[in-house]
Amino acid sequence: MKKVLGKVDKTIAERYNLEEHIGKSIVMYDNDRKHCLKHKDDFDSPKVFYYILNHLDDIIENPDDVFYKKSTNTLEYYKTYEDGVSVRVKIEPGNELKAKTFFKVTQTKIENRRKKEQYNKYVINN
Secondary structure, eight states, X not given: OEEEEEEOOHHHHHHTTOGGGTTOEEEEEHHHHHHHGGGGGGSSOHHHHHHHHTTHHHHHHSOSXXXXXXXXXXXXXXXXXXXXXXXXXXXXXXXXXXXXXXXXXXXXXXXXXXXXXXXXXXXXXX
């Protein structure tokens, strides 16, 4: 069984040259949901973990930041609740994209990711 968490936003897709994925559904399958349980103890409490697990659609639809990681071909959706959270969405051929996991991240990691993203905009590759 799967749960639809949202759709790939046009602005995000265009920013990372992923236009072919505009409007595709982002889903999470039960096996990936079970995988997320590995990260439960990383959160301040089980209550926080389950709140986030049940509100992944809010992170996808209203992220604080989104980055594309070329080496793993994933979109990283970040949101700050009581804890910072990263949801990883795998870019694969097909009609939908799969949210594979989520985990706690620090504000420092999010800020460093922003800096790296800004830096990469100005680096010219040969």
